Amino acid sequence: MSDTALSGQKGPTARNMFAALQLDTRLLGMIGAFVVLCLVFNFFTDFRFLTPRNIFNLTIQTVSVAIMATGMVFVIVTRHIDLSVGSVLATVAAIMAVVQTDVLPGILGLGHPAIWILAILAGMAVGIAIGAFQGWMIGYLGIPAFIVTLGGLLVWRNVAWFITSGQTIGPLDETFTMIGGIGGTMGETGSWIFGILAVAAALWLQVASRRRKSSHGFPVKPAWAEVTMGVTTSIAILGFVWILNSYDIPKARLKRIFEASGDTLPDGLTMGYGIPYSVLLLIVVAVVMTVVAQRTRLGRYIFATGGNPDAAELSGINTRFLTVKVFAIMGALSGLAAAVAAARLGFSTNDIGTLDELRVIAAAVIGGTALAGGVGTIYGAILGALIMQSLQSGMAMVGVDAPLQNIVVGTVLVLAVLVDIIYRKRTGD
Amino acid sequence: MDAPLVEMKDMCISFGGVRAVDHVTVDLYPGEVVGLLGHNGAGKSTLIKILSGAYKADSGEIRINGKEVHIHSPRDARAQNIETIYQTLALADNLDAASNLFLGRELTSPLGFVDDDAMEAETRKIMGRLNPNFKKFHAPVKALSGGQRQSVAIARAVYFNAKILIMDEPTAALGVHETQMVAELIQELKKQGLGIFLISHDIHDVFQLCDRIAVMKNGQLVGTAKTTDVTDDDVLGMIILGKCPDGAIPGPGALVDDSVVG
Numbered sequence: 001m002s003d004t005a006l007s008g009q010k011g012p013t014a015r016n017m018f019a020a021l022q023l024d025t026r027l028l029g030m031i032g033a034f035v036v037l038c039l040v041f042n043f044f045t046d047f048r049f050l051t052p053r054n055i056f057n058l059t060i061q062t063v064s065v066a067i068m069a070t071g072m073v074f075v076i077v078t079r080h081i082d083l084s085v086g087s088v089l090a091t092v093a094a095i096m097a098v099v100q101t102d103v104l105p106g107i108l109g110l111g112h113p114a115i116w117i118l119a120i121l122a123g124m125a126v127g128i129a130i131g132a133f134q135g136w137m138i139g140y141l142g143i144p145a146f147i148v149t150l151g152g153l154l155v156w157r158n159v160a161w162f163i164t165s166g167q168t169i170g171p172l173d174e175t176f177t178m179i180g181g182i183g184g185t186m187g188e189t190g191s192w193i194f195g196i197l198a199v200a201a202a203l204w205l206q207v208a209s210r211r212r213k214s215s216h217g218f219p220v221k222p223a224w225a226e227v228t229m230g231v232t233t234s235i236a237i238l239g240f241v242w243i244l245n246s247y248d249i250p251k252a253r254l255k256r257i258f259e260a261s262g263d264t265l266p267d268g269l270t271m272g273y274g275i276p277y278s279v280l281l282l283i284v285v286a287v288v289m290t291v292v293a294q295r296t297r298l299g300r301y302i303f304a305t306g307g308n309p310d311a312a313e314l315s316g317i318n319t320r321f322l323t324v325k326v327f328a329i330m331g332a333l334s335g336l337a338a339a340v341a342a343a344r345l346g347f348s349t350n351d352i353g354t355l356d357e358l359r360v361i362a363a364a365v366i367g368g369t370a371l372a373g374g375v376g377t378i379y380g381a382i383l384g385a386l387i388m389q390s391l392q393s394g395m396a397m398v399g400v401d402a403p404l405q406n407i408v409v410g411t412v413l414v415l416a417v418l419v420d421i422i423y424r425k426r427t428g429d
Numbered sequence: 430m431d432a433p434l435v436e437m438k439d440m441c442i443s444f445g446g447v448r449a450v451d452h453v454t455v456d457l458y459p460g461e462v463v464g465l466l467g468h469n470g471a472g473k474s475t476l477i478k479i480l481s482g483a484y485k486a487d488s489g490e491i492r493i494n495g496k497e498v499h500i501h502s503p504r505d506a507r508a509q510n511i512e513t514i515y516q517t518l519a520l521a522d523n524l525d526a527a528s529n530l531f532l533g534r535e536l537t538s539p540l541g542f543v544d545d546d547a548m549e550a551e552t553r554k555i556m557g558r559l560n561p562n563f564k565k566f567h568a569p570v571k572a573l574s575g576g577q578r579q580s581v582a583i584a585r586a587v588y589f590n591a592k593i594l595i596m597d598e599p600t601a602a603l604g605v606h607e608t609q610m611v612a613e614l615i616q617e618l619k620k621q622g623l624g625i626f627l628i629s630h631d632i633h634d635v636f637q638l639c640d641r642i643a644v645m646k647n648g649q650l651v652g653t654a655k656t657t658d659v660t661d662d663d664v665l666g667m668i669i670l671g672k673c674p675d676g677a678i679p680g681p682g683a684l685v686d687d688s689v690v691g
Contacts, residue, residue, distance in 0.1 A: 216550040295542040297535050300524075304532055307523035314483060314519045315533035316504040374523035 021225045026368055026423065030383050037387065041394035049394055052247035056273060058389055059244070060181030063278040064089075064341040065356060066385035069363040070289040071333035073381045074326045076364055077306040079373035080138060080145035082327065084152030085334045086356030088130050090160035092338035096123035097169035097348030100176060116176035124335040130156065131331020132324050139323030153357065161350060170347030180343030184277040188245045191274035195241035199234045206230055244279075245272035278340050282382070285336065290378045302326060306373035362409075363388050366416045432495040434459045434624040435593055440479060440489035449475040450486075451648040452681055457593070457624040462615060464639035464656075465628045466668055472648040473628050477595050480626070481513040482506035493593070504533075512586035513595040520578060522571035526563075527552040529570055530585045555584045559614065576607030583614060594618060594625045600634060612638060632661055646671045649682025 041049040048054060068085050075082045100119035108115060134152055138145045171177075178184025186194060206226065213220050221229075248270045249257075258265045293299040305312040305319050313319050337356075342348045367384030369376030391412060395405045433456040442450045450472045457463050465473040478484045480491065482503040491498055493509050500506050506513070513519075520529045527548040528535075536551070538544045549566055556563040560580040570578055579599065586594055596615075600608040615625060615638055629635050635642060636656055644651040644667040651667045658676030666672040673683035 212546045216546050218546070218549065291542075295545075297537070297543060300528060300532070300535060300543055304521040304524055304528070307521035308519070311519040311521050311529075311532070314481075314503050314513070314515065316502065316507060317533055374521070 021228065022221055025427075026420075027377075027380065027383075029423070030367070030380065030387070034383065034387050034390070037390055037394070041390070041398065045394070045397045049397060052243050054393075054397075055243050056182075056247045056276070058386070058393060059279050060276050060344065061393065062382075062385050062389040063181070063276075063282045064337040064344070064353075065359045065363055065389070066282055066382045067285050067333050067337040067340065068330075068356065068360040069367065069381035069385045070285055070378045071330040072360050072364040073289075073367075073369050073376040073378055074293075074302050075145075075330050076361075076369045076371060077373055077376045078302055078323065078326050079306055079309070080323070080326070081361070081371075082134075082145065082149045082152075082330050083357045083361075084130075084134065084149040084156055085330065085337075085360050086353040086358075087153050087156035087160070088127060088331060088334040089338040089341060089353035089356055090350075091130065091156040091163070092123040092127045092335045093342040093348040093352050094160040094163040094169065095126050096120060096176075096339060096342060097172060098163060099123070100173045101169055101171075111174075113175065116173045116178075119173065119176060120335075120339050123338060124332055127331040127333075127335025127338065128328050129331070131334070132328040134331075135324035135327025138327065139320035157354075160352075164348065164350065166350050168347050168349045170345075172342060172346055172348070176339070177343045177346050179277050179281060179340055180346070181276050181278050181340075182273065183343070183346075185244075185273040186275045186277065186280065188272045188274050191241045191245050191272075194275060194280070195238050198237050202233045202237065203230050206233075241275065244275050247273050249273055278344070281336065281340065285333065286378055286382055293378055298322075298325065303374060306375070308374075359385070359388060362413045366413060368420060370420075433457060433492075434461075434494060435480070435626075436490075436492040436495075437476070437480065438490045438492070440476060440491075441487045442475060442479060442484060443487060448648045450479070453489075453645065453648075453650045454680070455643050455650070455653070457626060459592075459622045459624050460619050461641065462619060462625045462627055462639045464635040464642040465626060465645065466630075466632075466635060466642055466664065467645035467651075468668060471645040471668075473645050474597055475648075476645070477513070477597060477626060477628060480506065480593075481511060481595055483513075507534075507589070510590060510592035511595065512589060512591035512593070513597070514579075514582045514586055514599055515597050520570050520581060523569050525567055525569055526556070526573075526581045526584075527566065529581055530555075530588060532585075534589065551588070552584070555588050556580065559584050559587065560610065575602040576604065576610065579603060579607065579611065583611070587618070592623060594623050595628075596625060597628045598630065599627070600629070600631070608634075632664060635664070636661065643680075644668055646682050650680030651682045651684075652677040652679045654678065 038050055068089070072082060072085070096119045099122045100115050104112065104115045104118055130152070134148050137143050137148045185191075206229065210220050210226060220226075249272070251265075254269070254271060255265045293302070301312060301317045301322055304315070305317060305322055309319055338353070341352055345352065363385035364376065364381045365371065365384070366387055367377065367380030367382070369381060388409065391409055392405060395408060400408070435457040436454075437456070438454050440450050440453045441448065453472070453476055455463065455465075455476070465477065467473050475484060479486045479489075480500065482500045482505050485501055491500060498505075498509055500509065500511075521532065524532070527545065530552050531548045536544045536547045538547075553566065560577070563577055563580060565573060565577065570581060573581070579602070583599070599611050603611065612634075615627070618625065627635070627639060639656050641653060641655050642659075642664060643653045644664065646668070651671045652673040654663075654674070654677035659674055663674035663676065666674065667677065671682055671684040673679040
């Protein structure tokens with residue numbers, strides 16, 4: 001009987017084939033919008049937008065906001081908000097700068113190899129402490145997150161000012177500045193090795209998941225769908241590496257690098273930058289945060305609390321302490337972002353991270369995080385940050401006036417949320 | 430008769446000067462269904478939330494199998510094998526059935542990561558027993574019907590081997606067919622020796638499902654009775670007037686003199 005049923009069906013329809021891939025249509029929509037955006041900018045900038053050089057710059061400009069956006073997902077999913085991230089970033093950047101220029105050289109000696117990491121650890125500790133403190137006020141004292149972090153916005157911005165007396169602190173430690181972007185990249189070989197390892201990991205995860213599902217007797221995707229997915233992921237990863245490797249280090253700079261190590265630059269030699277360490281950091285953060293969101297109890301409780309705080313409480317989840325943890329994570333990520341932002345500038349400035357809270361919230365929201373709580377993804381937030389940054393720098397490249405740029409960004413934010421609301425209503429998601 | 434499974438003695442709790450539960454004493458035996466009845470605001474849900482750990486009593490004593498226990502949180506209640514199915518279902522709408530079933534007690538892999546596949550497998554097993562029509566294992570529970578949601582909530586209680594089950598209006602949001610399903614389930618759990626507190630507004634339900642009833646009014650216990658010893662009208666009189674009929678054991682909230690009621 002099942003044979004007749006099967007033969008009655010004349011091959012899979014396009015819709016069925018699409019469904020078999022079990023793709024996140026929302027994500028596809030965002031990627032589609034992003035691709036269109038890039039193509040439009042590419043056209044209006046005489047094809048300068050989609051050059052390896054510009055893509056390289058886009059990625060390093062996105063890192064700081066994207067790192068914080070992953071944390072903002074957790075904050076918004078638990079129905080809170082954090083308006084203080086830009087200011088916390090400033091305070092942490094100031095502390096990292098002071099520690100590595102004033103404090104540690106006095107103890108360890110100038111240029112000590114451990115300075116950069118100690119400075120980062122000190123800053124991260126402060127970031128975590130600030131986040132946990134704000135989370136404690138929200139969770140245990142019951143002050144709304146909006147108020148606590150609005151206060152934090154003022155307090156930490158000016159704590160940073162107070163620490164540095166308003167001065168720009170720098171130049172920062174040379175190793176430290178390597179996590180800022182163009183100053184520290186993995187090189188072509190390193191990037192290819194990373195790319196291949198990443199592909200191997202992605203494929204292994206796919207196979208392991210399929211094996212686990214079939215061992216429980218669950219339905220699995222058809223083999224062709226798995227292969228399509230695997231090939232697409234592999235091409236995406238290796239393509240990304242290829243683009244970043246294609247951005248060649250300028251001749252003059254290459255020459256200086258060779259001269260610094262006592263060699264001369266061989267004729268005709270070119271070297272690509274490869275993946276910046278800051279982007280590597282973002283990838284690590286994204287992977288860790290995704291694992292936390294999907295595969296740990298902490299992540300499960302964050303989403304459960306966002307979906308129904310009472311249910312979470314009645315299930316024995318300590319939602320107050322959970323709030324502290326969520327804000328502590330946000331603080332830690334603000335600390336990391338501070339390191340990247342300061343390292344990119346080479347200095348800690350008084351206005352570092354100004355308005356970042358808005359960019360971070362916008363990135364998370366454009367990435368599909370619902371302010372009502374319970375819904376949001378890490379990859380969405382990172383894509384959101386990338387879209388925001390592309391919009392901003394694309395318009396700058398096209399030559400759109402500064403006021404118009406911000407008008408467009410604001411409009412896009414609101415429209416993106418509107419489209420998301422309509423989408424969710426349609427799909428009942 | 431055996432020792433009661435649950436004894437709640439002289440329970441009191443106040444909220445801002447209002448005595449929500451006022452010296453209430455109830456008990457529950459294994460394999461028994463006790464119906465808690467009363468108007469909205471009579472204190473039934475509050476009393477039950479003390480047992481489930483959602484509220485902490487101001488005074489009173491809870492004994493499980495004759496031993497005094499202290500329940501300060503939902504976790505404490507679960508440790509005593511007390512499971513609660515709330516009126517509001519207490520499900521996280523954005524998560525799927527398996528995540529809800531195991532919420533707070535996730536199965537983890539040896540490395541400590543949440544093992545979604547194992548939880549889904551267990552969920553499929555238990556749902557196959559409780560509600561074989563249940564198919565939406567990957568949808569968030571907000572996409573489920575009232576009956577499907579209720580079966581997730583019940584599965585949660587059953588899966589973790591509850592000895593004491595608290596059901597707060599389990600059939601309030603359900604259709605006829607689904608109500609029947611819950612009724613059958615209650616009968617089956619009774620056979621397995623569970624004690625069940627059932628909060629309900631539906632007198633018909635109560636007489637069909639319960640062995641005994643306890644009626645509350647204004648935070649006080651009007652009385653308790655076997656369902657075989659009283660009639661529908663008797664019970665209505667207890668709920669509305671606080672009048673304790675002959676077949677019932679009066680509590681502190683029982684109306685002493687009939688003539689007071691005009």
